[in-house]
Amino acid sequence: MTAGEADEPALGAGRTATVPRIGGAGQLAVAAGVPRPVVQGLLALAVYLAVFIIGYALPLVRHPGLPQVGQATVDPNFYIWSWRWWPYAISHGLNPLYSGQIGAPAGYDLAWATSVPAVAVVLIPITAAFGPITSFNLTLLLSAPVSAWAAFLAARRLTGRFWAALMAGAVYGFSSYEISHTVAGQANLIVNLLFPLMLYLALLWRDGKLGRRAFAGLMAVAMAAEFYISVEAFAEMTALWAAGLLIGFAVARPEARRTVARLAGLVGAAYVVAIALASPYLVYALRHYPAGFTRMSPKYSLNLANLVVPRPNRVFWLTSLTHYANSLLGFSSNAYVGIPLLLIVLALAVLTWSSRLTRLLVILFAVILALALGPRLIIGGRQLGTLPWARLWTLPVARSAEPVRLILFGYLVLAIILAVWLATPTRSRLLLASRWILGLAAVAAILANLPTISDGESLPAGAPSAAIRPTSALPAFISAGLYRDYLRPGEIVVVVSDRGNAGLLFQADANFYMRIAGGFINQSLSDSTGLPAPVALLRHPTPARERQFRAYVHQAGVGAILVERAWAAHWMKVFSAMGLHGTPVGGVIVYRTALAQRVNDRFPPQ
DSSP: OOTTGGGHHHHTOOOSTTOOOGGGOSSSOOSTTOOOHHHHHHHHHHHHHHHHIIIIIHHHHHOTTSOOBOTTSSHHHHHHHHHHHHHHHHHTTOOTTEESSSSTTTOEEOTTSOOOHHHHHHTHHHHHHHOHHHHHHHHHHHHHHHHHHHHHHHHHHHHOOHHHHHHHHHHHHTSHHHHHHHHTTOGGGTOOOHHHHHHHHHHHHHTTSSOHHHHHHHHHHHHHHHHTTOHHHHHHHHHHHHHHHHHHHHHSOGGGHHHHHHHHHHHHHHHHHHHHHHHHHHHHHHHTOOTTOOOOOGGGSOBGGGGTOOOGGGOTTOTTHHHHHHTTTTSOOTTOOOHHHHHHHHHHHHHSTTOHHHHHHHHHHHHHHHHHTTTEEEETTEEEEEOTTGGGGGSTTGGGSOGGGGHHHHHHHHHHHHHHHHHSOOSOHHHHHHHHHHHHHHHHHHHHTSOOTTTOSOOOTTSOOOOBOOOOOOOHHHHTOGGGGTSOTTOEEEEEOSSTTHHHHHHHHTTSSSEESOOOSOTTTSOTTSSOHHHHGGGSOOHHHHHHHHHHHHHHTOOEEEEEGGGOHHHHHHHHHTTOOEEEETTEEEEEOOOSSOOTTTSOOO
């Protein structure tokens, strides 16, 4: 088979089982003694799990019930809270897109907070049996390996080669994007198995393994599930499905274009059904779109230098890169691809451009990069001008998105490119060896740049790092239920701790016994400290700030302030100077407030 003949499977040139495949893999059995498909898939999943657990996630296995990820930041404990909130709201007949349990007394609208309802609902049995911390840690443990496995399925279906597909899965599932967000505890950005599974469904349909109705139905479910994981990713997926089908139609042989058109029709039908399934959430969200909700900062766009410049502590012997890598810390480092993988893209384009599959993959990757640049071209520390498509990022949903996150789809395309590169047949052993050497170097470059337990997420200089490591257990005041002896059900409290978003963590573990004043839900919608602003200002008290604090307590109906003792020294001085007296109990100091009026009755718990 020539390189030109190897392109038709991806473009849907036929619907019969005899369509030629890369490497002649018309059947799915694989050479070199590797077992058949089902066992192959189980073996691949086991490999990915073992690599991830040994390399990153042993603490999650050893201490599944402890908060471990990013406890100095605010995101992880919001997701722990969400894992508890969705089953609580559903079981109590509440609107899950609004909660009076946080941001009390008024509450928070959650329509544009990334609460990942699909995962929270799937994990209801785990949450009910073991608690939200364990179910959240399970999400962190499984997301990267399962995403890698899903990409493996798509690549193996396309190429028929186990080892090539295994490498491809590693590129997608262990990408800098996936692991960095896992270590940061950002659950909405790590559950990424559905995108390669959608590609897998398309390949099954192409091969006649799925009928039209089955394909459209499964695709609709996958799309709707993605909406309930991430509205932003769903919108990006919509744009890239359209781009991929248009490019596929343009590069396909004339006789294959009818098949691509049929695929587009089925995908369109699936999309309509998915929108219908998502409509309850979608209608509410569009009606409650927050004013001024935008993310046009350059730090949310792809910096082209990040594609090839590793983290500062990953430059190895290239010490001259350290200063340059440090200068990029204000931008996302989750788009690192590495020179070897980019060389593979270039080599595949140059050597096999006659292949329509190559044209589809390379052009689609270029489109993804262009969109990920956002409204401005940025290279290194310089903004070089506004791009022609900048106005796309002023559209209602797009202006609240982060363009750099499109690189996730770039990793999926790169994974398929790597699989094709390794699977394309050749009679030259030297050429085959050189391909595998470059392919192994590409995967090694990605793995070598990933954050470790000590690195945490790549954040701007001066920001607290995140890491996978056991932190201190919850205070007995919460874990042993002592709060019932000191707080009234539904009472509004402020939680002060150096744990990020500790109030939401405590409330989730207490199953919403108390209501929380403040709490972080979204960088654009709530205070970044997770504390009510008048409380946060007391870190540096002044007489004016003390008066503001007292007025806030009075107006919001705060009945108690809980200070976690592990971080209490500063706050004990502050509150003592204000005449408040605390009661130490179970690792917490409880400060009761004297209220001139209570507003709890006006804002009943929900």
